[in-house]
Every structure is written in structure tokens, then in C-alpha cells.
Amino acid sequence: MNKAVLELENGLSLEGMSFGYDGPCSGELVFSTAMVGYPESLTDPSYEGQILCVSYPIVGNYGIPAMTRDEWGVCLGFESEKIHVRGLVISDYSGKFSHFDAVKSLGQWLREEKIPAICGIDTRHLTQLLRDNGTLSARILPASVGVPSERVPLRSTTPGKVGPLEGTPSLSGGNLASVVSCRKPILYGKGGKRVVLVDCGVKHQILHCLLQRGIEVLRVPWNTDVNTIDADGIMISNGPGDPSACVPAIENIRKAMEGDRPIFGICLGNQIMSLAAGATTYKMKYGHRSHNQPVRLCGTDRCFITSQNHGYAVDTATLGEDWEPYFVNLNDGTSEGIRHRSKPFFSAQFHPEASSGPTDTEFLFDDFISAL
């Protein structure tokens, strides 16, 4: 392994070893406290534009399985066809893996997909830093890129913006759903009720959860006007970036809310629904990225452990009169979903489809389907 450096917007520079693609990358550095599920996380389109720091120190143990698809052509074990994180930061890399299902190491996969990764980093320290300072811009520079003095400074005059770095793609922020959404409609399954799925960067497990329940799914680009599409219900997927930048999607959903077709949003979908319902969203200091987020079903004593991956949240106080909080986060009181008081519209900020993470809230798909 070659040496590599992780540089942060605040000037901190941490040395480690490169175990992925031997090239540079930059992005918004976020942390996740999940202890399993790296193939799922790395391919989650919601991580588009971000460098992921994994708090749990040992990563790569069970390698990477072969890319396989189910009967409907949906990825198994991965959340999309490719890695979406810009880079990966861990502490202890398991170069040797052990699993009957694995065909390659995590490092090999990262190299194939040209994703830089660094190990030997004190990820607990980094997590504390991100927690206290909020999300930071960062870049991974392998030793082969050159000596530090020749590099463009990372710190820039605009907060949240990083100076250009030769050879790396442009940075996160704004409308990233448009980057990761499908380009044209795709139809999955046949017969039964039909759901139109607004793809803002959909995780394949969401497709699974619908298809397994005998639903026909029409996956459409993020800005498709769902009101013109014949379907029994509307789903808005998860995805990366700032929800308020997804203006066409918000407008389309606002229109759909005038009708009675059931609407179900997940993660970014929840934020788009909230914006369509007149509420506002804000960027969180460091977001929720973990498998252990506790939520409570409002007005009940029922609580669930959920999988989460988001950096923006809905301001519940700005919800209109027709709406009410559906779920609330027990750790910090943030909104975890909303629902309409009379119509079959509801959403979750967490991931009921899990993958990776706990599956306790998968019943929301059943609730949605029974409303169709």
C-alpha cells in the first residue's frame, strides 16, 4: 500500500495508506456509524458527492459479492450499479476477506471503480471533528499526486466550497438528484397495482420492497410530471443533495397533492413532499448516517430503530394545518416523517427499505400498498 493524505477544509491533514484507487478525490466529508453494509452504503446514490468516513474501525472483512440481479433486473446486495461515494476513509482495512459469497476485496472493487480510499485514519477522532464542526470539505490525495506545497489550498474563501483540485470532479451541493436519476422511464414487474416512482437516486432495495409485494413499478426521471402518468400511487425516492434545489419535482408533487392518489416519500422524497406541502428544510450540522436511529410513531408508544442517511431535515414547525408529524427522532427531536391529516400521503425521513440497516419499519410499504 502507498501512503496517502486526507486533507480537511479546516487545515487538518491526516496521513494514512491508500487501499483503493491511487488517484485524488474531493467531496463533502460525512461520517456513518454503521458497523456493517459497506457494499450497500458505497453504492447508495444518496452518497453522491460525498467522502464517507466509517466510524467502525474494521472494514472489508467479508469482501465484495458478484454483481447479480433479481428476476426484475434489480441489483442484489448493492443499491445501484456503481459506487457513488467519492472516497472512503477508514481505520483498519481487511485486505483479506472471508465470505462464501465474496469474489473480490473491497480494495480491488474500489480500484476497479476508480474510487480513492484511505485507511489508518483515526476515524473516531474524525467523527468527533465532524460532529463538533459540522460537515467539512475534504480530499484524499495519494502520495503519487505530489508534494503538498504544489497543491492548490483546500481552504477557500466561500464556506462549504473547496478550491478546485486538478483531476477531480466538481463538488457536492445543489441539485444532485439530477445527476443520479435515471435518464428515461424504466418499467419493472407486470400486473397488479402500479406505482410511479420518482427517481431522485433510488436505492434498489426500494424497488425490491415494491416488487416483492406484487407491485408494477414505473421508475421515472426525477423531474417527470407524475400527474400525467397513469398509476395507482406515487413514490418519491431517496437521493443526494439539497432538496430545495429539486424545484420541478416539488412542483409536480404539489400538484399531485391536490388529488387523492396515495403518495409515499422516503428520505429526500420526504423532504420534497414536505417542501411541496409548504414546509421548509434546513441543512443539519452533520446529519444522521447510521443504523441505530431511534424514531417514535407520533402519538403512540411505538418506537423503531431505523437506518438513516441524510444531511437535510424538515422543519416541522413550518408544516401546514393539513399535515402532522408522523415520526420523530428520539435522539434529537428532528422530524422523521410527516403525514396528511385526511389524505393517504405520508413519508419517512429514514429508510424503511433498510439495506443496509435494520428492517423494523418495512411495514410502511404495506401501509402504502394497502392504501392504493
Added chain:
Amino acid sequence: MKESTVKKVLILGSGALKIGEAGEFDYSGTQALKALREEGISTVLINPNIATVQTSEGVADKIYFLPVTPSFVEKVIEKERPQGILLSFGGQTALNCGVELFRSGALERYGVKVLGTPVQTIIDTEDRELFVQRLDEIGVHTIRSHAASSREEAKAAAAELGYPVIVRAAYALGGLGSGFCDNEAELETVTAKAFTFSSQVLIEKSLKGWKEIEYEIVRDSYDNCIAVCNMENFDPLGIHTGESIVVAPSQTLTNSEYHFLRKTSIDIVRHLGIVGECNVQYAFSPDGEDYRVIEVNARLSRSSALASKATGYPLAFIAAKLSLGYGLFELKNAVTKDTPAFFEPALDYVVCKIPRWDLAKFKEVSRELGSSMKSVGEVMAIGRCFEEAIQKGLRMIGQGANGFVCNKPYKVEDLDYALRNPDDTRIFAIAAAFESGYDVERIHRLTNIDRWFIDRLENIEKTYRAMEACNSLQDVSKELMLKAKREGFSDIQISRVFHIPEGEVRDFRHSLGLRPCIKQIDTLAAEFPSVTNYLYLTYNGDCSDISPKEGAVIVLGSGAYRIGSSVEFDWCGVNAAATVRKSGRQAVIINYNPETVSTDYDACDRLYFDELSFESVSEICEVEKPMGVIVSVGGQIPNNLALPLSQAGIPLLGTSADSIDKAEDREKFSSIVDKTGIDQPRWSSLRNYDEVEKFVAEVGFPVLVRPSYVLSGAAMNVCYSKDHLREFLERAVEVSEEHPVVISSFMQRCKELECDAVADGGKILACAISEHIEFAGVHSGDATIQFPAQSTYGVTAAKIRRTAAAIAAELQITGPFNIQFLAGDDSLKVIECNLRASRSFPFVSKVLKLNFIELATKAMLGEHPKGGHIDPFELEYVGVKSSQFSFARLGKADPVLGVDMTSTGEVACLGDSLDEALLKSMLSVGHRIPKKSVLISSGDALQKADLLPACKRLAANGFKIYATGGSWRYMQDNGVPAERAYWPDEDAGDSPAALDLIKDHKVELVINIPKDFSEGELGNGYKVRRAAVDFNVPLITNSRLADAYIRAFCKFGEAELAIKPWDSYC
């Protein structure tokens, strides 16, 4: 919270520590009591284990030192009339007792509500057939098994399933009576034994080689569930989970596997209706996603204690709150104190649990590991990579290992056999395999251990090779040194590579600026800020989480529970820390035993869950800059650190390291004893066999042989002949090359007396003299002890006090100490002195109601406390401490007592008379008062005479006595009616045979006194003793104890024993 009318709750403890049921239940019970007290609920505790923290003042409102058996518990219920009872905090003992009380209708009769998981759910999880049926209802796979109520049924079931099969006894703790069988003959043997523990056995298809995974699940009465922790066994299925190295979280499961098992666990827990905590164990196939549920423990367990320590989530505390009707969302995360208890901990480290065995102490015992538990303790090591955690852990178990590599050569005849058939040294067999050039794949094939773990062990081996390739330490690059430290290499370990002193490695490391970081365990992987004081050291990090306030007092804990050092030292550590805090100073604890209360992070201001080595303690002191370190309350491990710590300039509190050394060093101590004018048995420190022969010719046999610096008599032995001595010496010398062998005259038929005391500046503040019931020769940890001494003359007691005062003054003792004496007809001799708390400190403190550790700690803090003014001889009651043996689990071990300690735990009960206290105490360690018949083999002529009055008493009370050859004749000659029973080697066909009497349970007590402790005692006596253990018939092997016990049960029936709480004895 749901309404609760419960004002008074009874909690059942688990009794004496035994294999399969150890300190973890002191921890869970203590937490439960704390949780109830917080709610203003009055608590009643039944637990005869006097050395526990839970039986301390201020933990429960009423404490009964009585056996945890249905009849005693019912009497306590009748007296106390609690509205609720908690069954899940006292292990299998409490659970079984509770189920019996439920079945007998006692709970209903007194209107006692079982709080938490309903009894029917407990029964569903304990009765294997019901269990399979209940899980079938939700389509969860269990191991295909057949319940059998007879040996024939068992055979038929095994034939149907196909061998290999596993046999399990229902309602048995720690896999008691379980075993693997490869064929019908093996099945015969195992089932014969299993049926003595249980009326039902289970025959199951064996899944050897599958992964073993556990989940700890919590559910509240609102049906909210969380999976607090999952754990993976390093060893594949086939080795009892208590015998396996365990890691948390799981290392080889993918997301879908992890969450599939998690969801299944939650489904099970919901379906069964658990309220509180529950453990689900899985067998998980390594080549697919197939699984079986092995078992569900509807109670706090060893695993739950480990999970609590591994995650920082206080499972027992939360479970107790949930049993009162709380919802998880209403309770707080005890670490963050802000976020709710409804969450699943995220770890950013890995923990490794390693069992501690003491099999070397047992003659004849089988050392192979299997489905029955043999380990006596465990350690938990924390690291930020597996290598770091496991190497720390291997040192923590305290059996001489420096880590995975750099140990004494591993000697084995057939390495492949050793890898295929794991015993207590299996991890070192893997190290030896690497050394012999085996690759990961080959080791995997032989052991079935997942390649991932073996790969990681290979990393350690590779780093060792890289260091070995350097010419000297100075040639080791900073990078390599850092890599080694990150992989958990200790300074000593590295010093072994270069054959240099540890200090040179330390200096070199410091010159490179390599120091460990201090990281917190905060339950949420740093996602939220927390002020947790739960800490560990790691080299896998850039910076420390904390910078502590200077001037705290560091209390060193006792490490892994082992034979000779267990919960009693935890009690000492907890009390020392509490006293430090009461004094207004900060208390810091260093310890690594997950079964303890001292490693509960609210026992102190900062807890370092890390090694008790010079390296770790001095690194911690470097950061803490403590006022001082207390080394005298954690047994021998901290005691041994006194000198090196002091030499490194670290301040010790209490008696000086120099004095401690004087007491430990036999020669130095001997001259002090001579100076005080007190007698000691003749002894000599010898380095070769010629010297030994000369000395033995002078003093005569028998002689006591021991190395210096021992605690529990490891490698200590009494030798009766020249051959015996030579043979033993060859083994003993190998154990401690650098220390000479100490041989002393072994005095027979002497009383043994102990003096536990506290001094301040050389002046005694308190002193407690207790007396062994057995004659000297039985290790003080195995002996039955009465306090206050009941048959010691005032003159002798006065002499003991004077001697103790003289030694205290001479050694300028400040703090706890213990002196052991031998009292003959007209002589008193000192045999040992330890300048630290002894095993009996909690016992004498609680009987006397004077906390010796509190007093000692105050003295060590320089507060000059006033002494205790209670005269033990004026107490109107007696305490008797009895030992708990775990021979049933140690297949083939000879259950005989000698100078080497073999008991795994102890209890103590109070009574208005010696007889009453003794009887309660014996019942608490599993004796059952015989009703009809007793089998007696009474040893040599003197012992036969000793036992004669007891035999007469038995006969007078209508007992049928069976006696073997010589004993039978002796009784005939002395007019005691007895029937002859035949030894195994006597003519076949003569009946009754002693072994049959035992197997058929025709006798209810076996008294078998070995003639001497020589090897020749194997054979007849061994077979009878072993049969008694294997067929679960109570056994006594000491004539003095047999005499006292018989006297007691002939005088008292169980019904006449007073049911009085601790505070009624005054």
C-alpha cells in the same frame, strides 16, 4: 409508564460462584437492585454469596444469606410478603427456583407477581420440546431434536437423526450434563450422566463447524424491541460459548446476514413475550444463509454481562426498569444521559472475550473443550483492531502468555490433532502451526475457524517475523514499531524478540514518541458528545478523548476470576473506590473482567477497562498523575505490581512496596518472624535436588513444596515420599525457574487459624480471627471457615493478636493484611502473611458489620480512622463460610481436597449456633440433608476414630450406614450397625457395590476420606468419589467436616433453621 402497585420486590441471587454461573450475576443483581431503589421500591435479596457486592449494606433493604432453593425462598416470602419477584437476575439457579415456586403454587398463594418476562415464557424457553414448538409457530428453524425421557428413547432418536449428535439436559446451567456423541457407546455414557441432572434430555443433530452467533435483545411491555449487541464466536459451533473466544460486534457477517438474524431474534422475542432482556444463540452455516436457533435465555446471562460491558449499555439495569412497566423510550441512555435508552449501540472498537481455565489444578481432568463449560472466568479486551484486542486479552487471562506470539514454546506431540481437537491452549496451537509453516487455509481446514480470524492472527505472526528480522531493537523502524503496538504487542513481548529487558523497549518506544491514546466507550461511536468515564487504551488513534484531572486515587482491580481470586476481590475494589469517592477524591479503577461490579462505570469516576500490567498502569499514571495507587485490594495481580510501580516512582498508597516485598519474600519474611519471636514450620529455600534431600532427611515427610509468589497454591503440593517428591519437583521447578523451591515441614492434625486485619502506620485498627473446621492441609480457599473462631482458646487468640500487632509494627503496615496460623496442641506457628486484603475480607466484614476495606482505605488515604471496637468473641451468632466445588463440570477430575485450591466459589450463612450456620451454609453449596442412608469410607485409622462419634450419631438417628471394607469392620468392632458395601476392585458379584449404591441413588450422601493425598489414592477411592459427582450425590471428603455436618443435621431439620435477615443478627 404503566401503573405499578409493587412496593416491595424479592430478588433471587445465584448463590456461590460456580463454573457456568459466576460473577456476572453479582453485576446484574446489583444493577437490578439499584434500578429498583431508584424507584423507591423496598428490596429483599436472597443470596448466600457473602462476598458479593449485592449483599453489601445499602444495596438491598433486606438481605438473607440463605440457600436459593424453593423451600427457603418460600419461607422468606411468607415472612416478607413482597408483591413482586424478579427471577432473571440470578442465573439459572434463580430461574429454576422461580419456576418451581410457580409450579408449586407458592407464588400464587402469597400473591407474588413475577415481574418482567412471564413464567410461562420462561418455561417455553427452558423446556426444549415446548421451545421448538413455539418457534415452529413462527417458522423459525431450531435444531432438529428429540426429547427423550429414557436411555432407550435417546438411542432411538439418535439412530433416526444419524450421528454425530449432541445430548443436552433440560433445565441445566452452562451445558451441564451435555455432550457430543459420535456413536452409540458414547451416547450411552453421556445420557446416563445427563439423566441424573434432568428427567429429560434432548438429542440433536450436531452442527459442528457452523458459526456461532448471539444477539442480546431487549423488549419493553409496549412491544418495542432493540438488539443491543451481537457477538460472534471465534470458535465454531461445538465449543460451548462460555469456552469460546468471543468478539463483538460480529466480524464475518454481511449486512443481510446480520440483519436477518437480528430480525429473527426480535420476531422470537416478540412471539415468546419476553419483557426485559433475552439472549438468542444461533448456529449459522458458513456456506450459505442457513441457520438454527440453538437456544434462547430468557434472563440476564454471562453473555448479557459481556454485552453490557462491550457496549456500555446497562442491560440489567434497563431490564429491571422494564419489568416495572417502563417503556424503553422513557428511560435514558446511561452513558450520554441525554439520548433515550431506546437505541442500539454503535461500537467504534472491537472487543474480545477470552475464557480463563484452571484445568492444571485438577488431577485427571480432561482438558479438551466441548459442549460443557469448564472455564472459571473470563476477560474482555478492547482494541481498535482485532489483533490489538486479542493480544491484550491473551495477556489478561494471566497464564503467562505475552500475547499471541513470543511465548514459551508450545509443546505438542501431534499438532494436527491439537488443532482438530481444541483444548484450553488451542490459540497457542494456532501460533505453533504458523511457526511450523502451516498456512491460513490449512489451519482453517483443521480448526474450522473462519479464515478472517486466522488471517488476522497471521498478521501478528508476520509482524513478529519482521521484527525478528531486525538485528536489534534500534534497527526496528518507527513504522514497524507503531505497527507492532497497533497490533497489540506489549513492551515485554517485543523485549522477548530481542532478549532484552522490558525497560529498554519502553525507553525506545518513548524515544519514538509512541504512547497509547485514551478512547471512550460512548455507545454511539462519537455521534453525540458524551461525558462518559468508560475508557480504554489504544495505539490505533491520533489523540485522546479526555485529559483527566490530576490527583485521583487509582484502585487496581483483580483481573480475571480464577480459582483463588474472584468476586471477593471485586467487593474489595468496589468498596475501596467508594471510600475514595466519599473522601472527596476522584476514584479511578483499572480492571478488565466483564463479570464484575468494579467495571461498572458508575463504580468510580473513571474506569480504564484495560490491562493490569506495569506497562498499561504506568502509561495511565503518566496521564492521570494520581495522588496514589492502591495495590492491596485486588488480590495478587496488583500486589505483584507494587514493587515495579514504586521503583518507577509511582506513588503507592498504604504499606510500602518494600514491606510488601518483605512479606512476599520467604527469606525476608522468615527473619522478621524470627525477630518477633514467633514460631514457624521448618522450611528452606532450595535450588537443587541434593539440597532438598538433605533438608527432607532432617524434617521428615510429609513436606509441603511450593514456589514463591503464588496466590492459590498453584503448583503447591504435599509430598509423602521420596519418589513422589522427586516426580513433583521436576514439574514444579519448570513452573518457576527463576525462583527457588520452598520446602517446609508439613504439620498434620493442626488447626488452621486466620487473622484478617487492618493497620494504620503499623498500629492495628481491626482484627478478625477465624478458624478452619478442617485440619490444616486443606487450602484455606477450600476450607470451611467459622467466624468468630468457635473452639479457639482465649490465650491462643491473644497470642495471634500480639503476633499480628508485632508484624504490623515491624512492616509498618497501613492498610489490609492477612496472616495464617497453625495451632497444634501447645504451639502456634505462622505459615503465611499477605500485606493485602484476603479472600475472607468480605466474610469477616459482613459478619462483624465492620467494613474492613472502608477502614483500610481511609487509613491508606491518610485519614487516620478510628479502629473498630467490636470484640468478635462477644458476637451472639456465628458465620460459616463453605466452599463451592464445580467438579461435576470437570469431567474425570478427582474431587479431593488438598493444599492446592480447587473450589470455584463460596457462600457464608449466619446462625445462632455453629451447627445452624454450618447447616445453612452446606445447603447453600448444594448439599441436601440425607433422610435415610449414607455411604462411608472413613480413611486411615485416625480418621476412622475421628468419624466414629458421627457414625454412632447417624445410627442413633435411624440412618442406614453402608461402609466399605475397613470402615465396615471398624464399625462392627465399635458396635455401629452398618452394611458392607464393596469397592470397585473387590470381587464382582458381591453386593451391594458402592458404585451401584451411588448410581441407583440408594445413598443420599457419600463420605469418602482419602487415606493420604498421595497418587496411590487413585483407583477405588477415586472411582467412588467421581461416581458421587457424576451421579449428583453430595460428597464430603474430609473427616472433620463430615463430623461437623453430621452433628449439625442430626440436631436440626431444615424446618428448624431460622429465617432471619442479616440485620436481625446483632
